[in-house]
Amino acid sequence: MFDPTIIIFLSSGLFLGWSLGANDAANVFGTAVGSRMVSFTTAALICGIFVVLGAFISGAGASQTLGKLGAVNAIGGSFMAALSAGITVYWMTKLGLPVSTSQTIIGSIVGWNLFSDSYTDISSLMQILSTWIICPLLSALIAALLFFLTKIIVRRIGIGLIRFDGYTRLALILAGAFGAYSLGANNISNVVGVFIPVAPFSELNFGWDYRVSSAQQLFLLGGIAIAVGVFTYSKKVMMTVGTELMTLTPLAAWVAVMSHSIVLFLFASEQLESFLANHSLPTIPLVPVSSSQAVVGAVIGIGMLQGGREIHWPRVYGIVRGWAISPILSCLICFLGLYFMQNVFQQEVKQDFNYLISEGVIEKFQKEGIDTSSIQELKGSVFKSSSEVVRSINDKVDLSREQKQIVVNYSLQKRLIVTTENLETIRKNGLSKPQFESLKKFEGQSFDHGWELGDALVLKSSDWLIKGGVKNKLNDRKIKQKLAYIYRILQRRSM
Amino acid sequence: MFFKKQSVIEEKIQRLLRYLEDMGNIFKYAYESYLDGKFEELNEGNEELDKIEKELDDLGRRIQMSLVRESLMPDSRDDLLWFLTKLDKVPSSFKHSLGEIVIERPEIPSDFNLPLKNLLQHTHEAVRSLANCTDALFSDLRAVRQHVEEVGRQESMVDKIEYKLLNSVFENEEFELSRKYQLKSVLKQLGSITNLAEDVADAVLILSTKYSA
Numbered sequence: 002m003f004d005p006t007i008i009i010f011l012s013s014g015l016f017l018g019w020s021l022g023a024n025d026a027a028n029v030f031g032t033a034v035g036s037r038m039v040s041f042t043t044a045a046l047i048c049g050i051f052v053v054l055g056a057f058i059s060g061a062g063a064s065q066t067l068g069k070l071g072a073v074n075a076i077g078g079s080f081m082a083a084l085s086a087g088i089t090v091y092w093m094t095k096l097g098l099p100v101s102t103s104q105t106i107i108g109s110i111v112g113w114n115l116f117s118d119s120y121t122d123i124s125s126l127m128q129i130l131s132t133w134i135i136c137p138l139l140s141a142l143i144a145a146l147l148f149f150l151t152k153i154i155v156r157r158i159g160i161g162l163i164r165f166d167g168y169t170r171l172a173l174i175l176a177g178a179f180g181a182y183s184l185g186a187n188n189i190s191n192v193v194g195v196f197i198p199v200a201p202f203s204e205l206n207f208g209w210d211y212r213v214s215s216a217q218q219l220f221l222l223g224g225i226a227i228a229v230g231v232f233t234y235s236k237k238v239m240m241t242v243g244t245e246l247m248t249l250t251p252l253a254a255w256v257a258v259m260s261h262s263i264v265l266f267l268f269a270s271e272q273l274e275s276f277l278a279n280h281s282l283p284t285i286p287l288v289p290v291s292s293s294q295a296v297v298g299a300v301i302g303i304g305m306l307q308g309g310r311e312i313h314w315p316r317v318y319g320i321v322r323g324w325a326i327s328p329i330l331s332c333l334i335c336f337l338g339l340y341f342m343q344n345v346f347q348q349e350v351k352q353d354f355n356y357l358i359s360e361g362v363i364e365k366f367q368k369e370g371i372d373t374s375s376i377q378e379l380k381g382s383v384f385k386s387s388s389e390v391v392r393s394i395n396d397k398v399d400l401s402r403e404q405k406q407i408v409v410n411y412s413l414q415k416r417l418i419v420t421t422e423n424l425e426t427i428r429k430n431g432l433s434k435p436q437f438e439s440l441k442k443f444e445g446q447s448f449d450h451g452w453e454l455g456d457a458l459v460l461k462s463s464d465w466l467i468k469g470g471v472k473n474k475l476n477d478r479k480i481k482q483k484l485a486y487i488y489r490i491l492q493r494r495s496m
Numbered sequence: 497m498f499f500k501k502q503s504v505i506e507e508k509i510q511r512l513l514r515y516l517e518d519m520g521n522i523f524k525y526a527y528e529s530y531l532d533g534k535f536e537e538l539n540e541g542n543e544e545l546d547k548i549e550k551e552l553d554d555l556g557r558r559i560q561m562s563l564v565r566e567s568l569m570p571d572s573r574d575d576l577l578w579f580l581t582k583l584d585k586v587p588s589s590f591k592h593s594l595g596e597i598v599i600e601r602p603e604i605p606s607d608f609n610l611p612l613k614n615l616l617q618h619t620h621e622a623v624r625s626l627a628n629c630t631d632a633l634f635s636d637l638r639a640v641r642q643h644v645e646e647v648g649r650q651e652s653m654v655d656k657i658e659y660k661l662l663n664s665v666f667e668n669e670e671f672e673l674s675r676k677y678q679l680k681s682v683l684k685q686l687g688s689i690t691n692l693a694e695d696v697a698d699a700v701l702i703l704s705t706k707y708s709a
Contacts, residue, residue, distance in 0.1 A: 037570040156708050159636035163502045165707050166572040250706065251569060 022230020049228035055185025056224030101291030108328030112335030137298030144302030622650035
């Protein structure tokens with residue numbers, strides 16, 4: 002049964018989406034609109050359509066990394082995480098400091114992790130933090146290369162000023178559409194990513210093959226919120242950005258937008274990842290990156306290619322300072338907000354899970370290379386939070402970053418019960434026949450941990466086997482997604 | 497199909513450049529006729545020049561209106577309007593130079609005939625090169641530089657001739673001061689055409705550099 006109060010909780014995500022649309026659309030069309038190369042109506046229409054398409058079609062990739070960092074498991078918590086990110090974006094914008102929605106939402110998730118005593122996956126956090134440096138650098142590099150090549154091409158082709166103007170305008174519109182698509186694909190996870198674990202929607206099935214997952218429904222809603230932000234409030238920001246960047250020639254403006262879009266696309270495209278993986282090439286992590294960082298990086302790249310004299314370095318330092326402050330501020334606001342929400346407004350902001358160190362869990366630890374001799378005494382212990390279980394085991398044996406995450410994953414108690422009713426729910430949702438048949442064999446049985454069911458399924462069907470390696474990355478991810486879906490259904494129905 | 501509006505503006509600019517070349521031809525012919533004592537041809541040429549200038553003004557206005565109304569990017573539009581305003585001064589300079597001759601009928605020393613015809617030839621070449629470089633600005637930016645350089649070469653030739661003739665005028669003790677100043681004005685008016693042509697050609701070069709860099 003759909004609970005209408007969900008809409009109230011989702012409102013903070015929609016607010017965040019609106020502010021992202023109002024601010025970040027300027028990174029895509031700001032130069033073109035601000036310098037009146039493209040009219041605002043044209044820009045807003047193209048931007049709105051492509052943002053929604055990008056979010057709906059390709060939004061899933063980057064949101065998985067965000068989910069790994071911390072799965073906010075109660076809708077009240079998701080509300081506060083999105084709200085604190087939105088407030089930070091709003092405040093920083095008011096103070097005239099450029100902000101990144103990606104960074105504020107990361108700060109919020111870490112704030113929720115701290116408040117709920119959940120373990121923060123340091124590997125995922127480091128992966129995300131590294132993109133804050135890689136993203137502008139990569140964007141600068143692509144911009145410099147693209148600018149250099151474009152200049153050579155323009156000088157070589159016989160074209161007049163008026164045709165050049167026409168082609169540039171067309172190129173700006175196409176680059177803007179690509180940029181809006183990439184923005185939607187990459188940044189939608191910032192807007193509604195924290196709501197995915199608590200997504201209130203049921204899967205929608207259209208015919209046999211087409212299914213719209215609850216996450217996709219969230220992406221669609223978030224995409225529409227971004228589009229509304231573009232239509233209602235981005236004009237002012239676009240005009241400001243365009244005026245600030247007036248020193249860029251139309252060609253340089255196109256290069257800046259293209260580089261920004263390429264970077265966002267690289268960090269969001271599952272298709273590209275699939276291509277690289279299929280050719281045994283190293284894949285690019287699908288991470289939400291900052292649109293502002295990408296465009297600033299691109300402008301610096303073009304500036305550096307021209308000798309760097311025109312770059313206003315104090316302004317660059319100001320922007321970097323804003324990037325450093327925003328996640329910390331968002332983390333603090335989220336932590337305090339959660340405290341008030343839980344203790345003053347009596348709202349559930351986190352769900353408590355148990356972390357059980359059973360015989361089977363210790364065996365799993367051993368297989369993952371953890372020295373279990375000193376943790377035998379913890380056998381049978383139940384911990385109330387992921388941080389607590391990591392602390393307790395780390396006191397006995399030194400754990401690496403990866404091992405800490407392994408401890409959390411294996412000890413998490415889920416209480417999964419395979420019933421006829423939830424099998425019926427799962428039946429139509431993308432499982433292969435062997436996968437479903439193997440699951441069906443466990444009807445009536447219960448499991449204490451997700452991995453117990455996973456291991457049992459592998460014994461019944463190789464379709465559940467996670468093979469590892471770059472080439473199997475995508476297939477492995479699909480299996481993990483299906484398992485996560487099954488756990489959610491079995492857990493929800495059994496609670 | 498995608499660039500219909502742009503094609504219309506390009507076509508109008510091409511027509512404007514043909515008018516400019518026509519004015520250059522008529523100016524040269526009329527001026528040479530005066531030097532040869534054919535006053536009838538001078539008057540006809542002057543009338544023809546007037547007529548073409550009116551058409552050219554009208555066309556220039558229509559191009560400016562198109563630029564304002566049609567879908568050019570504002571940056572390019574401003575650049576083009578600035579350029580067309582500069583280009584518009586060249587036909588006016590033809591008219592002023594020939595108009596001065598028609599009204600004042602200055603007595604040109606016979607030994608000035610040949611150098612003046614040379615000067616007219618260089619002026620004609622400079623204006624033709626200006627039309628070519630402007631044409632290249634709207635058809636092939638790569639070709640702009642060579643035509644701009646040609647305008648510069650012709651302008652320096654004109655300068656040299658003008659300087660020599662001015663020296664001759666002011667060194668000649670037989671000329672009255674009033675005649676000296678009248679001849680100086682005639683020479684300065686002629687020289688101003690290539691100066692303007694060079695000025696406009698520089699603008700073409702600036703625009704082509706801006707749009708290809």
